[in-house]
Amino acid sequence: MNQDELLYLSDLNLAESYREDSRWSTNTDIAEQGDMLFTCGASTFPAVNFAIRVGRQSQTPPDQFIFQAKEFFARRKRSFTITVRTHLDGDLLEKCEELKLYKIVEIPGMFIEKPLEEKPLPDGVTLKHVTTKAMVNDYAEVVALSFTTLGMPEEASRGIFSNQDNFLVPHIYAIVAYKDNKPASCAFALLSHGIAGIYYVGTVETARGMGLAEHCVRVVGNAAFKFGARFVILQASPYGEPVYKRMGYQESTRYIRYLCRTR
DSSP: OOHHHHHHHHHHHHHHHHHHHHHTSSSOEEEEETTEEEEEOSSSOGGGSEEEEOSSSOOSOHHHHHHHHHHHHHHTTOOEEEEEETTTOHHHHHHHHHTTOEEEEEEEEEEESSOOOOOOOOTTEEEEEOOSHHHHHHHHHHHHHHGGGGTOOHHHHHHHTSOGGGTSOTTEEEEEEEETTEEEEEEEEEEETTEEEEEEEEEOGGGTTSOHHHHHHHHHHHHHHHTTOSOEEEEOOTTTHHHHHHHTOEEEEEEEEEEEOOO
């Protein structure tokens, strides 16, 4: 596996995760044309509405990309997040800076190429594979309560998982950690394009400091390798980055997210 292949497949999986966000919700929308992908999420919160370029080369000029993205999201009365791939989107990065768009975050894209050694769970903790609508609701509850740390409103997080049937699909392997029979932590692996990406990792505040998210990430990542993934990726939050480095994940690139308003 060379660097170009790693980045290409990582980008494709990330883009697929944006599509999945829309599929899990009701009253959402997805538009693709050329190398442009726009995904309308379950709420008006910008962090669940995405615009990203896809493919190995940037074809659409940044002015046109931003203009068409604004038209798409304005019709749906949403502000949105532009994801810039630093390894390909230099021109789009320059345009976002020129327009003085608000830089939400810069995050590393990370990867591993082999399973990780699993560790014993803390007392009172069990990990369960998400297989029912009730467990999807447990997953959503963990995300809702934990992602407030990243500025995500609870209702926006819960809305992502409102169509539970579309989350219960063979190419998603999700885990919830239960502490004393209450949902406490979660992570899932999305299999696509021969690899897997780990998304929506979170732990409720009352269960932090026990390494539960790390356990969940290990389990879903190792499961992805068993299902045939060539490698496993994730995009690390500022809180997760040191944990993933300690686990053995390596940085491959960085993604920058900008807020773009439509009014």
